[in-house]
Amino acid sequence: MLRKLFPHPFLSLALSIIWLLLNNSIDAGHIVLGALLGIFIPWFTSAFWQEQVVVRRPWLLTKFVLVVFYEILVANIIVARLILTKQSKLQPGFLHVPLDLTSPLAISLLANTISLTPGTVTCDLSDDQKSLLIHALHIEDAEATVAEIKNQFEKPLKEIFS
């Protein structure tokens, strides 16, 4: 019964919270409206969410988000320096990152994290979903870059979603 009412509890919760944030208020009326949105939107969109989203270790997810913020900060400074000082010596290139992840949600989170980090943009996912094609602004050591992505982003995602 509860499963039927909330096919995607995380989505429901997120939608309700976003509604309250949008209105910047916690009036009773907005809480009710937010709860209704949290119930009905997952119903209408459930065709897009075929598999259940399971977060096994929420505290790891929090840690992952913090690591990503830190990486974004560091990468921003590195890339800003690259653009300002060594623009003519940049070594751009494409990289293939082999994937160990299988869940589509985890893969898309990884791809988005890579794009959010300055200096790398996810360009394509191979047809068999086994590797990502990434464009990097400046490559010093291709293997080290790939290893870093796998270690810092893929490993925690794997622990969270598998």
Place this chain on the structure above:
Amino acid sequence: MLDIVLSILIILGGFFTLVGSLGLFKLPDFYMRLHGPTKASTLGVGAVLIASALYFSTNTGDISLHEVLVTLFLFITAPVSAHLMAKAALHIKVKQDKRTLNKSDQ
């Protein structure tokens, strides 16, 4: 004290947005230029948003949380649009800079 922190945050945000725009303007090929906006939209906008949240939370007395939403939507949309543009560029075989390593097949 707060004014100083706010000023630093806003200047920092402006600086990183400027560098992002510079990159967008000056880098040689499409794929490299794509890195400009993704940068500007993270730390640049992030610093301005933190400044905004601080300012409105302290000046109006209410905690201002709209900035959290801006961050959320930005972090959802920026990588998706960057990915779509890159994928489209690969599809129509946009010219790649001659220094590019492992050029994808053209």
